[in-house]
Amino acid sequence: MNSCLTICLALSFFIKIFGTGAAPNYIYHDCPNTSLFSPNSTYHSNLHTLLSSLSSAATHSTDGFANATAGQNPPDRAYGLFLCRSDLDIATRSICVATGKQEILRRCPNRRVSVIWYDECMLRYSNQSIFSVMEQSPSPLLYDENVMDPIRFMQVLLETLNNVAVRASAGGSGKKVAVAEANITSMQKLYALAQCTPDLTASD
Numbered sequence: 120m121n122s123c124l125t126i127c128l129a130l131s132f133f134i135k136i137f138g139t140g141a142a143p144n145y146i147y148h149d150c151p152n153t154s155l156f157s158p159n160s161t162y163h164s165n166l167h168t169l170l171s172s173l174s175s176a177a178t179h180s181t182d183g184f185a186n187a188t189a190g191q192n193p194p195d196r197a198y199g200l201f202l203c204r205s206d207l208d209i210a211t212r213s214i215c216v217a218t219g220k221q222e223i224l225r226r227c228p229n230r231r232v233s234v235i236w237y238d239e240c241m242l243r244y245s246n247q248s249i250f251s252v253m254e255q256s257p258s259p260l261l262y263d264e265n266v267m268d269p270i271r272f273m274q275v276l277l278e279t280l281n282n283v284a285v286r287a288s289a290g291g292s293g294k295k296v297a298v299a300e301a302n303i304t305s306m307q308k309l310y311a312l313a314q315c316t317p318d319l320t321a322s323d
């Protein structure tokens with residue numbers, strides 16, 4: 120379940136109401152500057168091919184997930200994937216991936232390995248295969264300073280995330296998604312959503 124849980128945590132957030140076709144809500148990105156490619160290199164052009172095929176796949180992916188590769192040989196081969204929230208319509212999902220394609224290049228110039236998260240989708244690429252591979256970092260945790268009872272909040276958060284992660288990973292073929300609601304205090308509620316990439320099995 121581990122590789123699933125990681126992605127579940129990365130995709131866990133407070134649900135908001137989104138309009139169809141709206142610009143995605145950026146959360147976070149991560150791209151180490153330790154592994155750079157040269158402008159106009161083969162990796163550079165493979166990366167553009169990769170991101171184009173992912174954003175085109177997003178326009179017809181029914182389960183909101185796709186992986187792709189570009190280029191034949193390491194070290195220039197690029198591997199990428201996106202995962203969109205499966206409760207969103209295809210227009211919203213493809214706008215998210217298309218926005219991510221533009222923004223990841225701007226926020227992560229010349230990086231071989233990058234990931235960007237939005238409320239609606241995540242987009243990721245690397246010079247090594249990342250398909251069905253467990254990654255525990257990076258894992259952004261965005262914390263709302265306005266939580267009324269932080270200790271109780273963390274308890275409820277961990278319990279609820281465990282619950283949704285287990286249920287999402289146990290989902291059959293197709294969408295592996297689960298949602299939950301919990302009371303933090305009588306005034307504040309927690310809404311959680313977990314989603315796993317559809318290529319994972321429950322034992323991952």
Ligand SMILES: *[C@@H]1O[C@H](CO)[C@@H](O)[C@H](O)[C@H]1NC(C)=O
Nearest residue numbers: 150151152153154155228229
């Ligand atoms: C890489 O990032 C580190 C920490 O963020 C920074 O200190 C360093 O200057 C950066 N190196 C380059 C080449 O940009």
Ligand SMILES: *[C@@H]1O[C@H](CO)[C@@H](O)[C@H](O)[C@H]1NC(C)=O
Nearest residue numbers: 156157158159160163164229
């Ligand atoms: C990359 O290619 C473009 C167009 O071919 C050229 O204008 C640019 O100077 C090149 N950049 C580098 C760093 O070689």
Ligand SMILES: *[C@@H]1O[C@H](CO)[C@@H](O)[C@H](O)[C@H]1NC(C)=O
Nearest residue numbers: 185186187188250251252318
């Ligand atoms: C997608 O990932 C699977 C492994 O999870 C791999 O077998 C397949 O070749 C990948 N597809 C592409 C287009 O790279």
Ligand SMILES: *[C@@H]1O[C@H](CO)[C@@H](O)[C@H](O)[C@H]1NC(C)=O
Nearest residue numbers: 154155193194195231246247
């Ligand atoms: C990916 O890039 C890193 C850093 O440049 C390098 O150490 C690693 O060997 C590369 N991986 C492959 C499969 O080429």
Ligand SMILES: *[C@@H]1O[C@H](CO)[C@@H](O)[C@H](O)[C@H]1NC(C)=O
Nearest residue numbers: 299300301302303304305308
């Ligand atoms: C949350 O509290 C409300 C009323 O205070 C209660 O009706 C509801 O069942 C509680 N929900 C959960 C998940 O415990």
